[in-house]
Amino acid sequence: MNGPNDALEVLKQTSRTFYIPIVQLPGDLREAVTSAYLCMRAIDEIEDHPHLENATKAQLLRSLSLKLQTGTGDHDDFSPNWGDSYADLPDVTLRVSEWANLAPHSIAPRIWDATAAMADRMAMWADRNWTVNTVEDLNSYTFSVAGAVGLLLSDLWAWHDNTQTSRLDAIGFGRGLQTVNILRNHQEDKARGVDFFPEGWTAIQMQAYARHNLEFAERYTKSLPKGPALDFCRIPLVLAQGTLKTLALGKPKLSRDDVMQLIAPFVNP
Template sequence: MDLRRDALQILKDTSRTFYIPISGLPSGLQEAVASAYLCMRAIDEIEDHPELDRVTKTHLLQTISLTLQAGVDGFALDAFLMNFSGYENSLEEVSLRIRDWSILAPESIAPRIWDATAAMADRMAYWSERNWKIETESDLDRYTFGVAGAVGLLLSDLWAWYDGTQSNRTQAIGFGRGLQAVNILRNHAEDLNRGVDFYPDGWSKADLQKYARRNLALADAYTNSLPEGPALHFCQIPLTLAHGTLDALANGKEKLSRSDVFALLENLIGMKMKAS
């Protein structure tokens, strides 16, 4: 089995936003970032699963977290099998193969990814148990940190591990929060259909847009502070698409069209070429 090739294919199937920047990363860093993304996508698919009830989601997420916490120098072939017993036909492939993604990263950084994924799974279990009830802006901050801001911190650790790149960790949290806030706006109608509302009590779409723009300003500062190299190139693409999506939503569109995405990426590539 070519695990790296499998990972890139699953990545391509699950995220057009992150496939492009991850596939362009250098060897070593690519496996580390792909491992982190797919591990977190694995638990995210459980959190968002349309057919599983809250009790089941909470149980699955907690047991995955405990399994990850028990990792030493990898995981046995059957390490996660008991977690998924009875749900093999319900869960997505990306979730069922979390063991593969957990061992994809280089050994020297893999435990940091296990730790981050275990912590995120615990936080997702908490919100599942609570039925994702967001009452205040502080609740929203806690949720967006738990499922995305902490990812910004992990990315900062991956850049430092790979080539020593240092970054502002507060801004890194804003990077994750900003992307997640845009996702909340984009998926609001779909979330309401499954009985979940991530808007704090009394908040309108305009309030959530302000929240997103405030955090994307931190994301801009974070990205602009990165030196030329893999970290910068990785962050520019999802951030550009997040800004484009937010602008599209503000103008009444449901999401970016494929042609919109291509235009934004072509413009970004053109700007890079001029800068070089």
């Protein structure tokens, strides 16, 4: 098993948005958040895989969920039987057992529980081919894959230094970031036969939904005291807000220069 430094290298390869705020966290919190992010990324790669059948995705996600529910803290093996899918899965997914074992023992079970629950929800959405017909469907999906992550982050802040936050605002934090991703990836999702827009909605309605949830996210961030939680949350929030403004102007995404300008005030020299 490789250590935290290797996990951070994998993190750097998989996330432009979250690598910088995670590496700035203090030691034990950095390990916990890295564990949580990579576990979630591992199952996300299954959900978004371009070649696996939906039934295969659902089976893998449920198998992984069951493995995570067996954790004892004794260097558990959380890897399910990948079967014929092994060669098609990325490294970050195949190494999920390493990520799950990375977190400090006192918070690891919460990360296992959150990842297992999300894997089960993703499996359900794979079964229904991510069909979103109503606003209620959209609320359900964005909670399943992101709002629940906001709740997990709040638990991590409380575990580390007893930082208390509004759980409703935490859900909005996750939902807002996810909705911006939906907008950014809309054409790509449609090309693979998936549309997260409720029936009759255009980008205008989805942008309004994103702005509404980003208001919760901003309130959530402003409620955090100075410290690692605030430092972590400000970067993805400002990038989501910047991306939403860019999309509203008809541009596909932020440029690299735009990203660097937005995050410069929050990056430690």
